[in-house]
Amino acid sequence: MADDIAQQFSTKMQLDKETGEMVSKNELKKRTQKRTKKAAAAARNGVSVSNPVQEPIPRGQLATAGEPVVDPDAIFKQDFLAQVYKERESKNVVTRFPPEPNGYLHLGHAKAITINFGFARYHGGKTVDSSVVIPLARFDDTNPDAEKEEYFIAIQETIRWLGFAPSKITYTSDNFQRLFDLAEELVKQKNAYVCHCNKAETELQRGGEKGASPRYRCAHANQDVETNLEKFRGMRDGKCAPQSAWLRLKQDIEDPNPQMWDIAAYQIPKDQKPHFRTGTKWRVYPTYDFAHCLCDSFEGITHSLCTTEFRMSRESYKWLNHRLVNFQPMQREYGRLNLTGTILSKRDIQSLIEKKIVRGWDDPRLFTLKAIQRRGIPPGALLSFIYELGVTTAESFVDNRRFQQSVRQYLERSVPRLMLVLDPIPVVIEDAEEQYLDIPFSPKDSKMGSHKIKLTKRIYIDRSDFREVDSKDYFRLAPGKTVGLLQIPYPVKAVSFTKDEASGAIMEIKAVYDKEGKKPKTYIQWVPEGCPTAEVRIHTALFNSDQPKLASGGFMDDVNPNSETIWPNAMVESGFYEVRRRAPWPKTEGEKLGEASLASVRFQAMRVAYFALDTDSTDDRIVLNQIVPLKEDLGKSSKG
Ligand code: ATP
Ligand code: MG
Numbered sequence: 118m119a120d121d122i123a124q125q126f127s128t129k130m131q132l133d134k135e136t137g138e139m140v141s142k143n144e145l146k147k148r149t150q151k152r153t154k155k156a157a158a159a160a161r162n163g164v165s166v167s168n169p170v171q172e173p174i175p176r177g178q179l180a181t182a183g184e185p186v187v188d189p190d191a192i193f194k195q196d197f198l199a200q201v202y203k204e205r206e207s208k209n210v211v212t213r214f215p216p217e218p219n220g221y222l223h224l225g226h227a228k229a230i231t232i233n234f235g236f237a238r239y240h241g242g243k244t245v246d247s248s249v250v251i252p253l254a255r256f257d258d259t260n261p262d263a264e265k266e267e268y269f270i271a272i273q274e275t276i277r278w279l280g281f282a283p284s285k286i287t288y289t290s291d292n293f294q295r296l297f298d299l300a301e302e303l304v305k306q307k308n309a310y311v312c313h314c315n316k317a318e319t320e321l322q323r324g325g326e327k328g329a330s331p332r333y334r335c336a337h338a339n340q341d342v343e344t345n346l347e348k349f350r351g352m353r354d355g356k357c358a359p360q361s362a363w364l365r366l367k368q369d370i371e372d373p374n375p376q377m378w379d380i381a382a383y384q385i386p387k388d389q390k391p392h393f394r395t396g397t398k399w400r401v402y403p404t405y406d407f408a409h410c411l412c413d414s415f416e417g418i419t420h421s422l423c424t425t426e427f428r429m430s431r432e433s434y435k436w437l438n439h440r441l442v443n444f445q446p447m448q449r450e451y452g453r454l455n456l457t458g459t460i461l462s463k464r465d466i467q468s469l470i471e472k473k474i475v476r477g478w479d480d481p482r483l484f485t486l487k488a489i490q491r492r493g494i495p496p497g498a499l500l501s502f503i504y505e506l507g508v509t510t511a512e513s514f515v516d517n518r519r520f521q522q523s524v525r526q527y528l529e530r531s532v533p534r535l536m537l538v539l540d541p542i543p544v545v546i547e548d549a550e551e552q553y554l555d556i557p558f559s560p561k562d563s564k565m566g567s568h569k570i571k572l573t574k575r576i577y578i579d580r581s582d583f584r585e586v587d588s589k590d591y592f593r594l595a596p597g598k599t600v601g602l603l604q605i606p607y608p609v610k611a612v613s614f615t616k617d618e619a620s621g622a623i624m625e626i627k628a629v630y631d632k633e634g635k636k637p638k639t640y641i642q643w644v645p646e647g648c649p650t651a652e653v654r655i656h657t658a659l660f661n662s663d664q665p666k667l668a669s670g671g672f673m674d675d676v677n678p679n680s681e682t683i684w685p686n687a688m689v690e691s692g693f694y695e696v697r698r699r700a701p702w703p704k705t706e707g708e709k710l711g712e713a714s715l716a717s718v719r720f721q722a723m724r725v726a727y728f729a730l731d732t733d734s735t736d737d738r739i740v741l742n743q744i745v746p747l748k749e750d751l752g753k754s755s756k757g
Contacts, residue, residue, distance in 0.1 A: 211419050212237045213253040214276070214283070215409065218393075219263040220463035221478045221485040222275050224499075228454040231503050233422055234281045253416060254283040257409065258290045259402045261392040269393065275486045279496050289408050290394045292415055296403050297353065299411060299441045300364060300382060304345045308440055309382060311348035312337040312365045322370075323378045332370050332378065352385055352401045359385045366407075368436060376433040382407035410434040414442040425450040425510055452512040454503070456520060457663040459484050460672055474676055475659070479732070481742045482659040482680055492656075493716045493729020493744040495703060498527035517658070521745045528719065528727050528744065531703035533558035533565050535692050536603060536642040537722035537741075539653055539684040541577035544594075544626045544643070546609055549574045556604050556692070568692035572605065573646040577688055582641045583626060585614070592638040599631040601640035603723060608637045642724050644688045651693075651739035653684040654731065689722070689739065696720050697730065719744065 212233040216222060222230075254276055258264055276283065289296075303309040314322065314335050324332045340348075352362050364383035372378070383401045391397050410433075413421045421434070431448050438445050455461065460469075461484060469475050469483075478485050481492035489499060502523040506515065535558075552572050558565035578594065587595035594600045599610040610631040615624045660675045662668050668675035696702065701717030718730040726747055731740040 210237050211253070211417050212422055213255045213287075213413070213416065213418050215255045215257045215423075216272050217257045217260070217263075217405075218265070218268040218272060219260065220268060220466075221271055221487050223461040223463075223466075223486060224456060224484040224489065225454045225461055227279060227486055227499055228451075228503050228506075229422075229424070230276060230279060230281060231500060232451055232508055236420065236422060253285050253287055253418075255287045255289065255412065255416070257405060258288055258392070258394065259405065259408055260386060261390045261402070262386045262388045264393055266393050271487060275490070278490055279486070279500065287412075287416060288394060289403070289412050290392060292408070292412055293395060293399055293403075295415070296408055296411060297401075300403070300407070301346065301349065303366070303382070303437075303440060304349055304364075305342055306440060307342060308367050309364055310338050310340055310345050310367055311352065312363050312379075313361060323375065328375075334370055334379065338365075338367060338379070349383070352383065353399070355400050357385060359387045359389055361385065364401075366433070366437065368433065372432075374429055374432050376406070376429045377436070380404070380406050380433060406430065406433055407437065410438050410446075410448075411441060413446040414438050414444045417444065418446045421446045421448045423448060423450055424453045425512060426453070450510060451508050452510050454506065455512070455514045456484055456517055457514055458517040458658050458660055458665070460660075460665055465666075465672060468673070469659075469676075472673070481654070481731075482656045490714070491716055491732055492742050493719050493727070494524050495527065495531070495701075495717070495719070497531075497703065498524045501527060517663075518749055522749065525727070525745050525747070528721065530562070532719045532721055532727065533692075533696050533702060534560070534721045534723050535690055535696060536644055537651070537653070537687060537689040537725055537728070538577050538579045538642060538644050539687045539725065540580040541644070541686065541688045542580045542583060542623050542626065543575055543646075544578050544609070544611075544628050545575050546628050546630065547574075547612075548629050554604055558692070558696075568695050570604070570690055570692065571645050571647075575646045576602075576643045577646070578602075578626075578641055578643045580623065583611070583614075583623060585623070593641055594626070594628075599634050599637050601637035602643050603640045605643075607632050608634065610634070642722070644690045648688050648691045649693060649739055651687045651689050651741050653687040653728070653741045653743070655682045655684070655726065655743045656680055657682075687741075689741075693720070693739070716742075721747070 214226075214230050214233045216226065254273070256269060256272075258269075273286065300309065312319075312335060314337070318335065320326065321330070322333055322335055324330055348357075348362065349364055351357060352364070362385060363381045365379045366382050368377040368379050370378050381404050383403055385401055389400065392399065392402075410421070412418075423430075427448070428450050431450075434448050435445065460466065466475075466478065466483060466485065470477055475482055479487035479491040481488055486499075490496075502520055505523060506513065549572065551574065554570045554572055555567050556570050557563065557567040582593045582600070584591060584593070584595045587598050591598075592600070594609070594611050596611050596614065599608045601608045607630040609628040611626050611628045614626045616622065617624050657680050658677055659680045660668070660672065661677050662675050665672035665675040697718045700719070701714075702719045715730040715732055715734055719727065721727050724747070727744040728741040729744050731742045733740045
């Protein structure tokens with residue numbers, strides 16, 4: 118690793134940011150010139166190459182991960198390697214994304230997915246004999262108590278939505294028999310034993326709560342092979358109560374690494390729920406520590422990429438594979454991705470749902486990938502955010518504002534613009550004549566086309582854009598004051614207004630064109646009479662602090678009670694129908710693979726925010742979610 122870092126920081130070599138390779142200064146210059154030429158040619162042909170979405174760049178230790186090895190001293194000889202290479206017909210890099218199907222994927226998993234797929238693609242691209250990219254998705258389905266079919270389905274949908282297509286979907290449960298047989302083999306090697314100690318006893322053996330007391334092994338470690346085999350088979354055959362027996366590895370209790378202190382290899386789950394795929398066939402299940410490294414080897418995974426908290430597990434990973442298989446994948450780690458101002462853990466999200474603080478796993482205020490999808494964030498925006506962060510081993514806490522900024526930049530150039538009014542009040546322009554206006558969907562990109570708006574005598578503006586009493590520092594509509602209306606040739610001046618006596622609310626404003634006056638300082642949005650109404654949901658941070666987990670009283674006490682504002686009677690111009698018909702916006706790879714969803718109906722509501730259609734919408738009911746505000750840190754209504 119020290120070598121990798123030295124190489125990365127060597128002054129003679131420079132990083133080619135597009136490929137992630139370290140190359141000489143000359144080479145980098147050549148490449149840059151070539152790319153500039155290509156970009157210029159593409160621009161002439163009308164192909165946009167600005168801001169291309171790039172693969173994450175394997176850097177540092179991931180960049181030089183090297184070859185996996187055939188372990189020459191493998192204890193338990195089996196010719197898996199030949200079989201593995203035959204099965205995948207090449208020696209390409211093979212990675213896998215290994216989700217536990219016990220919940221929905223979250224933002225951090227998107228990083229794991231992009232790294233595993235991106236790494237394989239990156240190296241696959243370099244392999245001469247084959248252009249096949251081989252990332253797998255493997256379900257780590259070893260704990261039926263926590264797993265549900267619903268999660269299996271949702272996880273696969275999410276991977277597809279992100280735009281990735283695993284070459285194969287595999288399951289740890291495909292290998293339950295093989296794993297059991299290997300566990301027996303381990304017992305025969307005297308490298309595993311059945312233990313009946315409870316949690317407290319095991320903790321004590323491993324040095325107590327603080328790890329300060331002397332470590333020791335229990336008497337079970339001295340059982341002979343026959344006893345262990347009989348007990349292990351007894352566990353399998355239902356002779357032991359749940360959680361009353363474990364198969365433990367016989368490692369090295371003196372080793373400084375806790376992952377070597379006789380960790381568990383098999384357990385009997387508490388609830389004994391049927392397994393989604395194997396039903397009631399098995400009563401014992403392998404642990405992650407046991408199954409993961411072996412399945413990696415079975416599947417010919419060359420690079421087992423995982424997050425840094427598994428750094429210590431490298432040793433047990435090798436220890437086990439060395440004893441049972443002769444193909445050793447290499448484990449490499451990258452840092453977890455976390456976001457400020459939110460929580461990602463499945464258990465914590467579950468409690469927010471149970472307390473009805475959010476609408477469900479896909480509530481747009483959460484950062485599960487289902488929530489991100491429902492909120493309307495395009496997969497391409499999410500990927501470019503992750504690619505921008507790059508691959509590092511440091512665990513990062515990324516500022517939520519940076520995430521929003523990244524999404525905003527992506528939307529800015531890729532979605533159409535419309536006018537929407539959150540809280541409409543009517544304005545009658547007394548001297549207006551009905552006419553049709555042709556309005557472009559984008560001020561910058563003519564390819565997005567245009568749509569017609571009927572300018573009616575009676576239009577609607579936002580209640581917050583009118584004041585009964587004018588003041589010097591105010592530039593929107595007020596009696597005697599002129600304001601510009603977006604897309605209309607003339608500004609309007611308010612002449613009078615009516616109020617509801619009881620509530621004091623403005624009922625109607627009368628206005629006239631102000632054709633002679635100065636150019637107005639502000640232009641406001643409006644919609645014509647007769648356009649569709651919509652329910653608009655504006656979300657702000659679900660928590661008050663940046664680190665909800667560290668808040669006094671825990672994250673539940675940190676919940677912001679005003680994180681959702683609903684505007685039930687908003688109005689959106691009828692161009693919306695065309696935006697809906699032409700979705701997805703933008704036409705990103707991910708959504709082409711999957712169905713164009715409601716959430717892919719996206720637009721910028723001028724002066725308000727970016728919006729997407731919510732899943733609560735129907736053919737006749739428009740419900741919109743705010744994707745991101747137009748500017749950083751604007752308040753609830755996002756209006757300036
Ligand atoms: P959580 O406990 O946060 O719900 P997990 O680690 O239990 O997540 P898994 O389903 O086991 O979730 O994760 C699948 C893969 O995704 C693993 O390789 C894991 O290391 C990786 N992963 C999980 N969380 C993150 C994260 N925040 N950043 C990057 N990778 C992650
Ligand atoms: Mg996990």
